[in-house]
Amino acid sequence: MHDVKIVAHYGEPIIVDQCQRCGGIWFDDAELFRAKQGEADRIEMLDADIIRAPSMIEESELLCPRDRAVMMQFVDIYFPQDIILVHCQLCRGIWLNRGAFTKYQRFRQGLLQRNQQKSAADKRRAEIKKLIQSYESGRTTETLRKLGGFLSTPIDRGALTRLGAALKIIDIIAD
Numbered sequence: 001m002h003d004v005k006i007v008a009h010y011g012e013p014i015i016v017d018q019c020q021r022c023g024g025i026w027f028d029d030a031e032l033f034r035a036k037q038g039e040a041d042r043i044e045m046l047d048a049d050i051i052r053a054p055s056m057i058e059e060s061e062l063l064c065p066r067d068r069a070v071m072m073q074f075v076d077i078y079f080p081q082d083i084i085l086v087h088c089q090l091c092r093g094i095w096l097n098r099g100a101f102t103k104y105q106r107f108r109q110g111l112l113q114r115n116q117q118k119s120a121a122d123k124r125r126a127e128i129k130k131l132i133q134s135y136e137s138g139r140t141t142e143t144l145r146k147l148g149g150f151l152s153t154p155i156d157r158g159a160l161t162r163l164g165a166a167l168k169i170i171d172i173i174a175d
Contacts, residue, residue, distance in 0.1 A: 001026065001065060006039040017065065018043065023098030026065055032094050032101075037109055040101040062095070064088035071095065080107045131169050 001017040004025075008014050014034060017026040023044065027035075062071045069090040079085060080103050086095040096104065135143040147169060 004043050006043060007036045008034040009036050011036075016043075025096050025101050027094045027096070028066070029092040032096070032104070035101075035105070037105055040105040044099060044102045062086055064091060064093060066091045066093055078108075078111075079104055128169065135169070 001019055003015050004018045006014050006016055014031050016028075016031055018024070019026075025043075063069065064071050066088065067090050069088050071086045071088050074085050074087060075081075076085060083100045083103055084097060087093065131143060131146055134146060
């Protein structure tokens with residue numbers, strides 16, 4: 001094992017241990033969750049010789065590199081299903097096989113993007129609801145002003161969704 005420096009979310013350094021033979025990484029308590037997005041791509045270099053070589057676990061009990069306690073496999077819904085997670089119950093460190101850190105960070109980035117998209121959709125729904133309430137209260141001029149502002153927002157991935165919603169509002173107003 002050799003020390004590898006990665007960066008945490010706020011720029012502070014984290015020293016993780018990486019096996020020179022297999023490429024696996026040992027994270028002390030909470031280091032994995034503090035690692036800045038993209039650090040996995042930086043330290044998990046592709047080594048064709050390692051990938052071609054068969055990887056056999058020779059011991060039935062894996063021991064923690066810190067305190068030599070028996071490590072346990074576990075499953076976590078916030079990790080990709082194909083990652084084998086092994087942790088030490090004593091020091092709470094986590095071992096990830098070669099490539100698993102990259103998979104985890106990509107999975108986490110996907111979750112973040114889906115949550116951001118959901119949040120943007122919820123915001124658009126709230127804006128549409130306000131427009132309908134404004135129209136139903138009889139404030140037609142204010143509704144048209146708000147609708148104009150809504151329709152003039154910059155086009156992005158959700159633009160067609162917003163346009164469809166706005167057209168429905170126009171139909172309601174026109175009736």
